[in-house]
């Protein structure tokens with residue numbers, strides 16, 4: 001038993017599940033990516049493709065960098081819409097999930113509607129939203145939220161229901177109130193699945209903001225891409241550049257949510273890759 | 274702590290059936306048991322016979338179909354909170370550090386987290402968890418988790434602690450170690466304990482009284498007084514009187530499972 005006391009101190013508590021070296025994780029996808037970009041460059045050089053149809057990656061990087069003064073504010077606008085939309089989605093989804101978990105009536109009356117709301121083609125709503133609310137950023141935020149709240153609600157509802165029965169019973173024997181049960185057991189149990197839902201939503205957030213901007217906006221990546229593709233001559237290189245920037249921004253947001261997840265649940269063993 | 278006189282727990286004619294779409298299952302037919310303050314009373318019986326159900330009723334998680342439960346001498350309709358319950362699995366909350374799992378009953382009863390920690394720190398130190406106070410539950414071995422779960426159960430100094438197969442999931446060595454530990458803790462705290470087990474040696478080593486239940490639906494088949502001196506040490510297991518009691522209990526248990534089901538269909542009594 002004395003020997004066991006040293007267990008807590010180090011990270012060696014569970015042998016074999018320490019962090020994998022970073023290079024092992026990053027290297028394979030990085031190599032594949034580099035190979036793909038190399039192949040792309042090769043194709044454009046060998047076949048001499050027109051830059052308005054298929055610009056090479058080197059050209060894309062150079063022109064995008066040259067155009068950064070225009071791209072940066074567009075990216076910033078879309079980022080604000082994406083992040084604010086996600087925040088709004090969380091702010092709506094979590095109370096909704098809790099009320100669905102809380103009351104049979106809400107479960108019967110609201111949950112089917114939440115599911116049904118996903119059958120509405122949100123892209124088709126975009127013009128309507130522009131007609132009603134105009135060209136500003138607010139309507140885009142609303143559309144992003146509409147796109148992304150569903151996975152969060154589903155994750156949270158399932159997470160809340162997944163709470164350990166023994167733990168719930170245990171707290172009942174301590175005369176815990178419903179709120180205490182929610183706060184001390186159900187909500188922490190739901191966090192992992194909430195974050196899974198949020199991560200799925202993150203992958204939609206930029207795309208839905210851009211789609212909303214296509215329909216009608218004065219700023220943002222959607223406007224930027226539209227302008228680039230309709231310029232004479234076409235700035236296909238800038239369309240590629242903006243697409244790449246969107247992908248990078250999405251990855252960054254995804255990693256940020258992963259970081260938030262780790263900070264929100266410090267109790268989890270560092271075992272996942 | 275015990276109050277000295279009367280009974281800490283009295284269960285009279287308890288019956289419990291569950292009704293669902295599949296029909297009615299009678300889990301408990303008739304169970305009587307009692308514990309005087311400071312005693313440890315054990316329910317033993319074949320797996321699935323209704324032991325946990327009895328404790329769930331005593332704890333107030335379920336209402337009895339018939340019969341009465343008195344805790345500290347009085348019948349209360351709402352028994353939640355009248356006893357402390359340790360579920361079959363340890364049910365430590367993964368998101369609370371070990372010390373905060375132990376303070377849980379105090380915090381839920383309205384203590385400030387800081388005051389509750391101050392209150393349980395000596396308990397943790399005294400009973401071998403001092404170095405683990407700030408650890409997360411996943412960092413603990415199975416035995417340590419059970420210690421933490423037990424200290425959580427006694428943290429609010431309940432008049433009665435209900436332990437449902439507290440060591441069931443542990444290996445033999447850890448189990449014997451923890452039985453010894455529990456015996457020592459109880460000698461010091463004097464908590465009245467109801468214990469469920471299907472382990473004969475554990476029942477003899479820990480109990481003052483053993484109530485033997487039949488296969489489902491549970492009925493009391495026999496009551497065995499364990500008159501070994503206290504506190505008991507590991508060596509006591511080697512004594513002839515310990516072996517005699519074990520044999521008698523094993524025999525009673527075998528008879529109990531046969532009596533209700535009949536020899537043909539009898540499950541092998543656990544040993």
Ligand SMILES: Nc1ncnc2c1ncn2[C@@H]1O[C@H](COP(=O)(O)OP(=O)(O)O)[C@@H](O)[C@H]1O
Nearest residue numbers: 291298300319320321322323324325326327489
């Ligand atoms: N909530 C419940 N609903 C229906 N049946 C139950 C419920 N709880 C227990 N039972 C049944 O009652 C019987 C006794 O269960 P339990 O008390 O858990 O047994 P033990 O703890 O002795 O192994 C089992 O057959 C079980 O399926």
Ligand SMILES: [Mg+2]
Nearest residue numbers: 324325361437
């Ligand atoms: Mg059981």
